[in-house]
Amino acid sequence: MSDNNDLAVEIWMEMAQKQPKLEDMGKYIKKIVEWDPTLNEYDAVRICRFRQIYYDDLEKFLNIVYYYRHSRRHERSANDGMLLRLAEIASRIEIAEKTIRSEQKQERIAYFRILVETGIRHTQLMDLWEENLKGNQIELLDKKIGGNTVYVDLDGRLPEISDETKNMLVADEQGYYFHDTVYYYRMMIYAAMPEEPDIHIHDIRYFAQCRKAVYLNYKDLQRGKYVVHYKRSNPKR
Structure with a gap:
């Protein structure tokens, strides 16, 4: 398993430039799984969605990649439906x-x-x-x-x-x-x-509120430490 972030940065830059739709992310998902065999396709999909959610912050995206590579699966608590909605909104905001x-x-x-x-x-x-x-x-x-x-x-x-x-x-x-x-x-x-x-x-x-909620779940990632700092009810729209 590679410990450098070169591929993560490469994916970040290419996706920022091409702005692929969710259904067009297959090649990035494949790259991530080949780069780190401990990650499955489900993990790779989430990482790609986080690229869209954190389209303006490379450091936070790299923290999310670190989190998925080094934490136990049962600790990964981000709601998949919310991630999909945030990624959808993020792509529209970017445009x-x-x-x-x-x-x-x-x-x-x-x-x-x-x-x-x-x-x-x-x-x-x-x-x-x-x-x-x-x-x-x-x-x-x-x-x-x-x-x-x-x-x-x-x-x-x-x-x-x-x-x-x-x-x-x-x-x-x-x-x-x-x-x-x-x-x-x-x-x-x-x-x-x-x-x-x-x-x-x-x-x-x-988008602004839920993006912060998701990221606050992953504070202190550099030390591989998973800390939940809040309890959040369903966001009102």
Whole structure:
């Protein structure tokens, strides 16, 4: 069994470039099984699905590959149906981001990327301004819940955006980042989404929250340690 990640990186890069559909992943599944005979086809399929779920984070994908190669099968608890749905949404998000990027409007790209990275409700991103940013973390009140409740991830931390997204944010004189209407941004996202299968804007929030839930199950993977940090009910859509 090979211990290097060369093949995993190769698969990541090729799938990112070609964006194959689930039914076209056979050659990648075969490569993974040949690379590591301790993995069966079922394991390889899940690894390929995780490539789609973590399409923007190679390090997390490599952690998942490590997890499947070094943990016992009964410890692998990710729900297969949820993975399939997340992979489906991820592929649509990937295409939508490329479409939005093609317009070369930095503010619009940043708006979309924050939705994907944080799971904050799209109607509340209009409230985002300089004082809400704590480094790369966003401290924003969840108005739907009410009171002084702020958005937090499943581990209790504030939602965090990538350096790339943060560098796209340019505040106006009042310190606000987004200036179009909620309706405009919503229509921008729908126009960028592929028609088949249809994905609702709230599926982006579902994707962001469930992707974090899946990854939090696999914390401390570098040490081969399996730790569950939370109990999660069925996500609402």
